[in-house]
Amino acid sequence: MRGRGLVGVVGVVVGALFLVLSSSVRGEQPKRVSRIGYLGASASSNPARTEAFRQGLRELGYVEGQTIVIEYRWAEGKTERLVDLAAELVSSGSEVIFTYSPQYVLAVRKASPAIPIVFVGIGDPVATGIVASLARPGGNTTGLANFASELSRKRLELLKESAPRISSVAVLWNGMSQGHPGVLRVTEAAAGSLGLKLQPLEIRTAGDFDAAFQAATKARAQALLTLPDPLINAQLQRIVDFAAKSRLPAIYAGPEFVEAGGLMSYAPDYIDQFRRAATYVDKILKGAKPGDLPVEQPAKFELVINMKTAKTLGLTFSPSLLRRADRVIE
Numbered sequence: 001m002r003g004r005g006l007v008g009v010v011g012v013v014v015g016a017l018f019l020v021l022s023s024s025v026r027g028e029q030p031k032r033v034s035r036i037g038y039l040g041a042s043a044s045s046n047p048a049r050t051e052a053f054r055q056g057l058r059e060l061g062y063v064e065g066q067t068i069v070i071e072y073r074w075a076e077g078k079t080e081r082l083v084d085l086a087a088e089l090v091s092s093g094s095e096v097i098f099t100y101s102p103q104y105v106l107a108v109r110k111a112s113p114a115i116p117i118v119f120v121g122i123g124d125p126v127a128t129g130i131v132a133s134l135a136r137p138g139g140n141t142t143g144l145a146n147f148a149s150e151l152s153r154k155r156l157e158l159l160k161e162s163a164p165r166i167s168s169v170a171v172l173w174n175g176m177s178q179g180h181p182g183v184l185r186v187t188e189a190a191a192g193s194l195g196l197k198l199q200p201l202e203i204r205t206a207g208d209f210d211a212a213f214q215a216a217t218k219a220r221a222q223a224l225l226t227l228p229d230p231l232i233n234a235q236l237q238r239i240v241d242f243a244a245k246s247r248l249p250a251i252y253a254g255p256e257f258v259e260a261g262g263l264m265s266y267a268p269d270y271i272d273q274f275r276r277a278a279t280y281v282d283k284i285l286k287g288a289k290p291g292d293l294p295v296e297q298p299a300k301f302e303l304v305i306n307m308k309t310a311k312t313l314g315l316t317f318s319p320s321l322l323r324r325a326d327r328v329i330e
Contacts, residue, residue: 034062034285037094038072039086039104041230046256049274053098056278075104077206077234079176082107090115096284098277101230102128102178105141116290118280119143120273121228123179125295134295142290143280144273146298149183152227153190155251155266158303159223160194162264163249163315168197170221170248172212172239174229175202183227209235213242221248228253228267236260249313255304258329263309268298302326 036057040050054070062068071092073085086108089097096116097108102125108117117140122130125145131137134145160166171187173180184200191198199219201212216224224243226232232239233254240262243250252258252265280293306329310317322328 033066034068034095035093036068036070036281037086037089037092037097038070039082039089039097039099039108040072040074042076042234043072043074045230045234045236046254046270048256049270052271052274053277056275057281059275060278060282062282075230075234077231079103079205079231083110086111096281098281102130103174103176104230105130106178109140114140116284117141117143118277118284118290120277121146121268121270123147123149123183123228127182128178131295132291134297136291137293137295138291140290142293142295144276144296144298146228146268146273149186151253151266151268151301152183152187152225155225155253156187156190156194156196158264158266158321159225159249159251160196161321162251162310162317163223163313166222166249167195168199168219168221169223169225170199170201170216170219172201172203172224172226172232174227174231175204176231177227177229180227180229187225187227203231206231206235209238213246216248217246221246224248224250226250226252226257244309244312247313249315255302255327258304258306258309261306261309263306263313263315265302265304267302269300269302272300273298305329 057068064070071089071094073089075082075085082104090112096118098118099105099108100119100121102122105117105119120143122145124147125131126133130141173184188198199216199221201216203209203212226239236257237260240257240260244261250263252262254267254270255265258265283293284290303325304327305317305325
């Protein structure tokens, strides 16, 4: 009897050890890997913004290849492929898709009306029908806005202050963007109050830029303004080179243009916005509904000036304007 009792006790102990070891082994299994879709304009345009998004995820504890995988798809100027690229991201098993511009968001919705979407940089997401309201977006989409209409008016004011003698401004805009017609109307009204005449330069594909540049030259435009748009951003160097060759004072919708030799830019802090977008992705992966997450408005705007380009154009910035600049490139 004592022998059978001892065997029983040993059996219980061995069983307990087995359970402990089994639990330990289960605890060491890799965590579930979340898949994030990233629909962008070009791998080579604005790489700092893409890196800011990745950095935001790292700061939240995600490790690429271990706890998350980011699937990238790039339009590379072929906006007609957006729906197909979005469909690829959906088919890849993406649990949430990050993108920018109304056109890109609508492409994702067409590919899948239910998949969660996080956006950055949409001018007015309510007016373009992307969300129902800023406080309660509803549906499957949320993110960070940039209010392009108000910014476009401010850019015109800065351009006029920098080059007081100008009277006509060419405006580069994307006819395929759902938000640009409204922004253009506000910009035209602002131009009238500043005594400026606008010359809209419509583009729809990467092949339209040369014709737009020729139209600006033929009309003898005296300055250039660009609206924020992935297609325009992807042609950054071509635009900056045209402005330099034509000796046009220009103001852009992102500091990358100024870093590439453009005169000046005024825009939200997009690096911060792309990093902040990661918090939306994190909340959605943890179960939050996009429609319950309020759209965030930009809190910081940056004025960036390129002094070398100003000297080449024969422009002298006032001390007041230089004091307002967040960054001056010598």
